[in-house]
Amino acid sequence: MIRLEEQIQEALDGIRAEVVADFLALALPEGGGQIRWAYASGNRNDRFKRIVLRPGKGIAGRVFSLGRPVSVEGITPRAGDDPREYPILLAEGLCCAVAVPVLCGSRVRGVLLMASRTPRTFSSSDVDAAIGLAERLGSVYSEV
Amino acid sequence: MGFRMLNETARFMETLFKNVTDAILVVDGKGDVIGVNPAFERMSGWMAEEVLGKKSLCDLCRGMATCQEESSCIDCFASRLRMPSFQIHLHTKSGEDIAVAGSSTRLPEDGGLGALAVILRDNSEMQRAERERHQRQLTNYVIQAQEEERKRISRDLHDGIGQALYSIMVGLRVINQLDLNHDMRQHLDEVQQLTARTLEEVKSLSVELRPSALDDLGLAAALRSYSKRFEQTFGILTTFEIGGQRRRYDSAVETALYRIAQEAMTNAAKYADTDSITLRLADQPDGVEVCIEDHGVGFDPQHLKVQGTGLGLYGMRERVTLLGGTLTIEAAPGQGTKIHVVVPLDEKGGPRYVHPIADRG
Ligand SMILES: Nc1ncnc2c1ncn2[C@@H]1O[C@H](COP(=O)(O)OP(=O)(O)OP(=O)(O)O)[C@@H](O)[C@H]1O
Ligand SMILES: [Mg+2]
Numbered sequence: 001m002i003r004l005e006e007q008i009q010e011a012l013d014g015i016r017a018e019v020v021a022d023f024l025a026l027a028l029p030e031g032g033g034q035i036r037w038a039y040a041s042g043n044r045n046d047r048f049k050r051i052v053l054r055p056g057k058g059i060a061g062r063v064f065s066l067g068r069p070v071s072v073e074g075i076t077p078r079a080g081d082d083p084r085e086y087p088i089l090l091a092e093g094l095c096c097a098v099a100v101p102v103l104c105g106s107r108v109r110g111v112l113l114m115a116s117r118t119p120r121t122f123s124s125s126d127v128d129a130a131i132g133l134a135e136r137l138g139s140v141y142s143e144v
Numbered sequence: 145m146g147f148r149m150l151n152e153t154a155r156f157m158e159t160l161f162k163n164v165t166d167a168i169l170v171v172d173g174k175g176d177v178i179g180v181n182p183a184f185e186r187m188s189g190w191m192a193e194e195v196l197g198k199k200s201l202c203d204l205c206r207g208m209a210t211c212q213e214e215s216s217c218i219d220c221f222a223s224r225l226r227m228p229s230f231q232i233h234l235h236t237k238s239g240e241d242i243a244v245a246g247s248s249t250r251l252p253e254d255g256g257l258g259a260l261a262v263i264l265r266d267n268s269e270m271q272r273a274e275r276e277r278h279q280r281q282l283t284n285y286v287i288q289a290q291e292e293e294r295k296r297i298s299r300d301l302h303d304g305i306g307q308a309l310y311s312i313m314v315g316l317r318v319i320n321q322l323d324l325n326h327d328m329r330q331h332l333d334e335v336q337q338l339t340a341r342t343l344e345e346v347k348s349l350s351v352e353l354r355p356s357a358l359d360d361l362g363l364a365a366a367l368r369s370y371s372k373r374f375e376q377t378f379g380i381l382t383t384f385e386i387g388g389q390r391r392r393y394d395s396a397v398e399t400a401l402y403r404i405a406q407e408a409m410t411n412a413a414k415y416a417d418t419d420s421i422t423l424r425l426a427d428q429p430d431g432v433e434v435c436i437e438d439h440g441v442g443f444d445p446q447h448l449k450v451q452g453t454g455l456g457l458y459g460m461r462e463r464v465t466l467l468g469g470t471l472t473i474e475a476a477p478g479q480g481t482k483i484h485v486v487v488p489l490d491e492k493g494g495p496r497y498v499h500p501i502a503d504r505g
Contacts, residue, residue: 045419050381051376055345079456080455083410090378
């Protein structure tokens with residue numbers, strides 16, 4: 001199991017280097033059913049570890065309940081908006097993100113987030129790299 | 145009326161004319177100014193020599209304010225024998241048009257139009273106070289209406305949809321005990337999980353709208369669970385401290401303090417870029433204090449008015465004012481932010497200096 005954790009971490013670091021993204025993270029349900037950011041690459045503090053995701057809420061939460069990618073750009077806190085929509089972006093000072101589901105069959109097993117601290121539109125090859133990793137993770141998790 | 149003024153009386157009348165605080169303006173039958181007193185000079189900025197015989201009423205009066213119109217000459221007071229109360233816009237020497245209250249009387253004269261005496265009084269201070277009171281009343285009404293609405297929807301979600309989902313879950317569990325084939329069991333498991341998750345979501349929505357703990361268990365309990373949810377939502381380490389006695393406060397006090405803490409913490413999550421936050425609730429014999437402190441980027445509270453930002457801080461202030469309390473912001477760029485609220489209370493946990501309109505809900 002230790003091996004698997006190391007492999008996942010390496011895979012995240014690898015993709016981050018490949019697409020030159022600031023931040024990558026993977027959210028997974030824990031034993032108790034709580035969904036948390038279990039892995040991160042490029043984080044600037046440990047706030048992400050304490051975040052509990054809610055299906056349907058926020059960017060990652062929406063990927064969980066919809067089962068399809070969600071992307072956002074130019075997110076900065078503004079008067080009138082609700083920060084519960086983008087907690088991971090606030091924690092890491094990110095403004096642009098693409099989140100893709102990790103699927104086992106039709107079931108969403110996790111969410112992979114790729115994000116930038118400076119304005120950026122992720123190209124389709126960047127997104128493909130993330131989807132590729134999500135697919136690999138999906139097949140790993142259907143074996144477990 | 146046919147009485148002749150004695151010399152003393154004439155002097156007395158003159159003293160009166162000179163010293164009354166109301167401004168007096170007299171115009172002749174054609175509308176030309178023939179008399180003003182010092183109070184008028186102070187109010188308008190025009191000196192007597194600048195207006196006597198040189199200006200007419202219409203140079204100085206920019207119309208009456210009626211309930212339909214800001215400025216109107218319809219039904220002008222000068223066309224009436226007397227008008228006991230109206231409002232006009234007086235054109236001052238500095239070029240401003242100020243709203244003043246007036247009354248006018250046409251003095252009797254044989255054969256022809258007599259002089260018109262207009263008495264003016266600057267009510268703007270009173271009007272400002274009145275407007276402020278009105279605005280506060282409106283704010284209070286909006287705050288209460290919003291809270292009632294949230295309470296109702298929160299309860300409907302919890303007791304209505306939540307209860308129904310719970311019954312569905314119990315029903316599914318019963319079915320799951322039946323003899324089912326593998327495929328059916330798998331489908332059922334999924335539906336059960338989905339139902340459980342939906343129930344959780346409904347409960348969270350209900351709590352987020354308005355926690356029932358606020359009514360059932362009190363402010364301390366509600367803030368404690370809010371802190372926990374806050375930490376889990378944003379990953380910001382949240383410390384909740386309680387000082388002094390544990391007691392219940394007036395529901396208006398508990399609701400206001402809860403909403404203030406919520407708004408201050410939401411601001412910290414949005415803007416402070418902080419790792420940790422401290423929420424303190426301190427009970428005192430004669431009041432209650434709430435303090436929200438973060439060690440994030442801070443801001444310059446003085447600079448806010450220029451920027452013209454959101455409604456959060458404004459709403460916090462309004463809520464505190466309605467309870468007769470005070471709110472202080474200690475913040476500076478790079479120094480973090482501390483919001484401190486004090487509400488003086490009576491022995492029963494009600495606000496001691498209730499704003500006169502706060503209970504006129
Ligand atoms: N804890 C804090 N740390 C840093 N800046 C803050 C903090 N609290 C408030 N501010 C600053 O004060 C401003 C005003 O806050 P306020 O709550 O009134 O408005 P808002 O949060 O932008 O909008 P709204 O509350 O209406 O959604 C914010 O825009 C922010 O710049
Ligand atoms: Mg705010």
